[in-house]
Amino acid sequence: MSGLTRAKKAAAAAATAAAAATALIAAPSSAVAAPQPIVGGTTTTTSAYPFMMQITDASQDQFCGGTLVSPTKVVTAAHCMVGESTSSVRVVGGRTYLNGTNGTVARVSRIWIHPAYRSVTRGDDVAVLTLSTSMPYTTAPYVSSSDTSVYAAGTTARIIGWGTTSSGGSSSDQLRTATVPTVSDTGCRGSYGSRYVQSDMVCAGYSSGGVDTCQGDSGGPLLIGGRLAGITSWGNGCAAAGYPGVYTRLTTFSADVTAQVNG
Numbered sequence: 064m065s066g067l068t069r070a071k072k073a074a075a076a077a078a079t080a081a082a083a084a085t086a087l088i089a090a091p092s093s094a095v096a097a098p099q100p101i102v103g104g105t106t107t108t109t110s111a112y113p114f115m116m117q118i119t120d121a122s123q124d125q126f127c128g129g130t131l132v133s134p135t136k137v138v139t140a141a142h143c144m145v146g147e148s149t150s151s152v153r154v155v156g157g158r159t160y161l162n163g164t165n166g167t168v169a170r171v172s173r174i175w176i177h178p179a180y181r182s183v184t185r186g187d188d189v190a191v192l193t194l195s196t197s198m199p200y201t202t203a204p205y206v207s208s209s210d211t212s213v214y215a216a217g218t219t220a221r222i223i224g225w226g227t228t229s230s231g232g233s234s235s236d237q238l239r240t241a242t243v244p245t246v247s248d249t250g251c252r253g254s255y256g257s258r259y260v261q262s263d264m265v266c267a268g269y270s271s272g273g274v275d276t277c278q279g280d281s282g283g284p285l286l287i288g289g290r291l292a293g294i295t296s297w298g299n300g301c302a303a304a305g306y307p308g309v310y311t312r313l314t315t316f317s318a319d320v321t322a323q324v325n326g
């Protein structure tokens with residue numbers, strides 16, 4: 064693993080470190096099943112999810128996920144792109160395994176980070192990458208600004224990624240996926256207080272925990288009804304009871320994404 068990858072994961076972990084201590088106290092360890100990558104998921108492939116992109120460093124070491132929304136545009140998290148440049152990142156499509164060498168590697172010609180982005184707990188965690196060459200894969204549709212009903216509490220959402228098995232664990236070599244129910248704004252504010260910015264975020268997860276995205280899944284998709292509706296952003300630890308995953312509420316940023324896709 065490269066230093067850059069480690070640094071990115073450390074930065075992602077640090078963003079929630081203080082809150083994670085609380086989560087450790089709150090989570091009853093005896094009730095938690097053995098965590099699996101994308102905690103609680105099953106293995107899958109990029110053939111099943113062709114729009115699922117690895118965001119890597121120049122050595123093709125993955126540090127975040129992304130979603131192909133047009134042949135040359137990838138939606139990811141702003142926090143994944145902090146400190147990056149067009150020369151430091153690559154996008155890899157069609158590669159199910161982190162240790163694979165197959166698929167398509169694209170360079171990045173432009174990185175758009177939401178101009179208001181400051182930190183994951185303040186919202187605006189969205190970025191769009193423009194690829195120098197086209198990806199030959201099926202793209203994902205994404206929600207429009209008027210589609211806010213997709214987040215109705217209890218709606219099944221799909222999460223996908225190569226993230227860690229557990230908080231502070233190691234990444235999954237094979238792509239994984241799981242489903243989690245969306246959580247109401249009231250429920251999520253109950254977990255996270257003012258760090259939950261209702262206009263910019265949506266939560267998903269079981270109240271008992273056990274299934275969640277984790278470090279390295281950031282930037283990847285939250286799919287609802289087969290459409291990109293969220294971006295993996297943050298959480299207290301991973302899969303802890305009472306602390307659902309927090310995702311960028313894409314309806315809020317749909318027009319921004321479209322401007323980048325068309326721009």
Ligand code: ARG
Pocket residue numbers: 075076226275276277278279280281282295296297298299300301302307308309
């Ligand atoms: N910030 C993490 C990353 O950079 C994603 C964390 C998601 N955490 C969660 N509990 N759902 O990969």
